[in-house]
Amino acid sequence: MTSSQTQTDQQLSTPTRPTLVELKNVSVSFGRISVLKNVSLRVSQGVVHGIIGPSGTGKTTLIKIINGLVRPDEGYVNVLGCRINGQKHADLISLRHQIGYIPQNLGLVKILTARENVLMGSLARIGSLRTCLKIFPKIELERSDILxxxxxxxxxADIRVHKLSGGEQKRVAIARALMQNPKILLADEFLSDLDYNNAERIMKEIIKLKINLDLTVIMVEHNLALAREFCNTVSAITPEGSLEVSDFKAWEPKFSDIWTF
Amino acid sequence: MCGWHLDIRPFKIVPGMKNLFTLLNDAFPPDMSLFSVSLKAVAETLQIAYMGTLLGLALSLPFGILGARNLFSKRVTIPVRVFLGAIRTMPSLLWAVVFVIMIGLGPFAGVLATVMYTTGYLGKLQYEAIEGINPEPLEAMSGMGASKFQLIRFVVIPESANHLISQALFMFEYNVRASTILGFVGAGGIGFYISAYLRYLEYDKVFMLILIVFVTVLVIDYISLKIRDRYLMIK
Structure with missing residues (x-):
């Protein structure tokens, strides 16, 4: 880690930066199955926050809570100053416009081209009738090309997504999420099927874009080495609850012992 | 039990062969003088099937979308599914009887009958196809705040397009066959001629008409197979 990066990390971890995402004692169950129990989380503006934990502890559910796709049974959730509990559907939609989302399997429309998939990120800014005919404003087309x-x-750009390689598809998903011009980027284990070198290359691209766009990134990551290298702050999710990891290096051997990755 | 109830007695087939030979003797050779009339009649049948499929497809698409449980709640999907089930219950021949009574004899009644059955049938196939699409793009777009309309336009329709086109082609093939008998109840097409010549026991003319139908159905099947090969493979 370079000295300038250490300095940036120190600046990011200072309490003066506003909190964009805050969860307090959040619990979710699907029927009788408890998925998340007593999870708390605080993410400051501009950081890359990693969420790590063993399989089945509800990391994906946690990401979905942050963008309002899943409503918690208990607890307090505040995202970008908007309290999610009890929000109307229309309010949640306008909140989601500010949150880029990359699901685990990317969620690309395979029959559309890379450019068309990226342009999906601009839908919130364009009227439905115009987009119905796939007429996108010139400014959006230029923005998609820049990304x-x-x-x-x-x-x-004009190749259908299903013809692209796995790494290229991931880049399309990143571009689509950034096309939203989001304040927060949620990424759910989207690097899991890549080897370390490719995952590292994509993460470096995200970090570069994050700095340019003043983005806050919250990513679920299975790979502890990636989390250690790229995350400014980390939360560990366990069946008993959440844990803010202040000294990742001290904790890492324990994670490796406890969890099967 | 069923065999007894349905009076299934294979030995009845042997004496029945004599009647079949009499029929074939009357039918051969087919009456070629009816060729041009047959072509006109089959063209009308094809038009009934085409218009019925086209309008039925246009009507079934919104019903198919509204009936999909991955897009709408039960409050919407259940009434839509009940409606589609109800109109599918009656075959197109019975719908033709209803429309002949309603608007009179002619191909328009045949078109309306085909539209009704197509809407019911395609609507069901479509909501099943939509429910079978990959949920990930739907979730990703919902997570980005896309509206229901945008989800339908940019995820549901592209993801299910292959199924929808394939089903429409299948429905057209089915409607060509079904439309041949709509004329039996006065709803236009070649069925009207078949029924009339059957009544006068002119089997050579009937055979000519059936031959034309047979060739038409084969050609339509071949064309739709080619369309499937050409356009429905993801390339």
């Missing part, structure tokens, strides 16, 4: 270029995908 595709930054992620090295411009030559493949």
């Amino acid at each position: 595709l270029e930054k992620l090295g995908l411009l030559p493949k």
